[in-house]
Amino acid sequence: MMAEQPLNARMVEEEIKVVPTCNGSVKGLAKVVRELMEGERGKQxxxxxxxxxxxxxxxxxxxxxxxxxxxxxxHQICNWHCS
Structure with missing residues (x-):
């Protein structure tokens, strides 16, 4: 599970256009989550x-x-197996 975390984070940032950053505090995280749940960035x-x-x-x-x-x-597997 840990192996795909960097890939998931990059996809969230680059493909979905959400940058999940906060200042490390619970308030900062709550602000980011609220924006994603209710704000324009979340809608996008x-x-x-x-x-x-x-x-x-x-x-x-x-x-x-x-x-x-x-x-x-x-088909390749079947052809290889049947040959």
Whole structure:
């Protein structure tokens, strides 16, 4: 779980456009959380997440890029195993 934390943090900052920084205090953290829950940055983050979810959903549907990659891998494994 610790291994993906830097990647998750970078995605939150770069892709979703949310910079989860605070001064280390509980008040600072509460301010950031409140902004994400109620503020404009939170609204923008939710919109971006919905966009990313739509792209990911399309990728796993039949004909999508992830679907095609798994189908190709499956065929390669079957061909290797059956040869």
């Amino acid at each position: 983050a939710r919109n971006k997440v919905q966009q990313l979810a739509a792209v990911a959903n399309k990728a796993v549907q039949e004909g999508g890029s992830s679907y095609k990659a798994m189908d190709s891998l499956n």
